[in-house]
Amino acid sequence: MDTTTYRAYTNIALIKYWGKRNKELFLPVTSSLSLTLNEFYTETTLEWNTQSNEDTFTLDGQILDINAIEKVSRFINMFRDLSGIHRPVHVKSTNHVPTAAGLASSASAFAALASACNDLFGTNLSNKELSTYARRGSGSATRSLFGGFTVWHKGIGDESDSSYAEMIDEADWDIGMLVVMINKEQKKISSRVGMEHTIKTSPFYKLWPETVAEDLEAIIPAIENRDFPTIGQIAEHNAMKMHATIIAADPSMTYWEPESLTAMNIVRDLREAGIPCYFTMDAGPNVKVLCRLSQAEEIKKAFEKHFSSDRLVISGPGKGPHKIS
Ligand code: DP6
Numbered sequence: 001m002d003t004t005t006y007r008a009y010t011n012i013a014l015i016k017y018w019g020k021r022n023k024e025l026f027l028p029v030t031s032s033l034s035l036t037l038n039e040f041y042t043e044t045t046l047e048w049n050t051q052s053n054e055d056t057f058t059l060d061g062q063i064l065d066i067n068a069i070e071k072v073s074r075f076i077n078m079f080r081d082l083s084g085i086h087r088p089v090h091v092k093s094t095n096h097v098p099t100a101a102g103l104a105s106s107a108s109a110f111a112a113l114a115s116a117c118n119d120l121f122g123t124n125l126s127n128k129e130l131s132t133y134a135r136r137g138s139g140s141a142t143r144s145l146f147g148g149f150t151v152w153h154k155g156i157g158d159e160s161d162s163s164y165a166e167m168i169d170e171a172d173w174d175i176g177m178l179v180v181m182i183n184k185e186q187k188k189i190s191s192r193v194g195m196e197h198t199i200k201t202s203p204f205y206k207l208w209p210e211t212v213a214e215d216l217e218a219i220i221p222a223i224e225n226r227d228f229p230t231i232g233q234i235a236e237h238n239a240m241k242m243h244a245t246i247i248a249a250d251p252s253m254t255y256w257e258p259e260s261l262t263a264m265n266i267v268r269d270l271r272e273a274g275i276p277c278y279f280t281m282d283a284g285p286n287v288k289v290l291c292r293l294s295q296a297e298e299i300k301k302a303f304e305k306h307f308s309s310d311r312l313v314i315s316g317p318g319k320g321p322h323k324i325s
Helices: 066-083 106-120 127-134 139-145 191-201 205-224 228-247 258-272 293-303
Strands: 003-015 020-022 032-048 056-059 089-096 149-152 165-169 176-180 277-281 287-291 312-315
Touching: 003 106, 003 139, 003 205, 003 228, 003 277, 032 106, 032 139, 032 176, 032 205, 032 312, 056 066, 066 089, 066 106, 089 106, 106 127, 106 139, 127 139, 127 165, 139 149, 139 165, 149 205, 165 205, 176 293, 191 228, 205 228, 228 277, 228 287, 258 277, 258 287, 258 293, 287 293, 293 312
Parallel strands: 056 089
Antiparallel strands: 003 032, 032 089, 032 149, 149 165, 176 287, 176 312, 277 287
């Protein structure tokens, strides 16, 4: 085989990953849990490089420079070492988002790349094993090796193999998200830097592992019972606790923008009006509204009073990565 193309979807954490216990291996401080989304994905084509002795990489049609490719090459080295095939490759990645807005994600990117590497280098890893490799590109990529609701287990000590993802529910029921694009610019403080700063300086960080463990213990049975309000309440509270911990760092920082607060208030108003929906936010200003997929259009209409419709994207649950060609 000379070429392969994989598609992988992004995921949004309902119980967040915020902090590494081992930076080199991307081993997290806590386990986390997410919902994979079908509207946001990366497609990656991988082929043997016959034009150059080095790896080359185009992202959304742009040729990346040597520095940007270094991280990708190091990632691919794991598969070269595993297979014993030390050949250079050409990587072509395209991020698919419904509008020209952001939310291009390292989660879908590294899940697609890991899946394509597994195929081209013939390493035959299972998705569970592959998730431990995707993790070393970006932590959240671990969870994009599966669809639906997926748990990323924190694992034990420095054992890379023990920190893998596992799907707990296909999410083949009435659930989805409305993504509210607040700002499509690249985030100012990366998750990696934000996490390190929070761990080092936030006095609240010591509470984080315990509260995550409690939230996970409560949300898993709620998912099994398809108890949507309980899932939403736990997810919203978990996100707010993460952001409170970040705000308490020194110097203080926040990923929120004024419009993020506007979006949160719309969610609260909708709830008061009897429509169950809950928000979550990551290392950027965009707000993701967890809702019943059957009510997503109605919720979107309420948002259209404040946000133009090209900034609002409804998504149902997504699947694990799959081969396109
Ligand atoms: C807030 O996976 O982007 O989205 O592992 O350093 O690449 P690195 O970080 P990344 O962090 C994601 C943080 C988060 C929460 C989450 O997705 O669990």
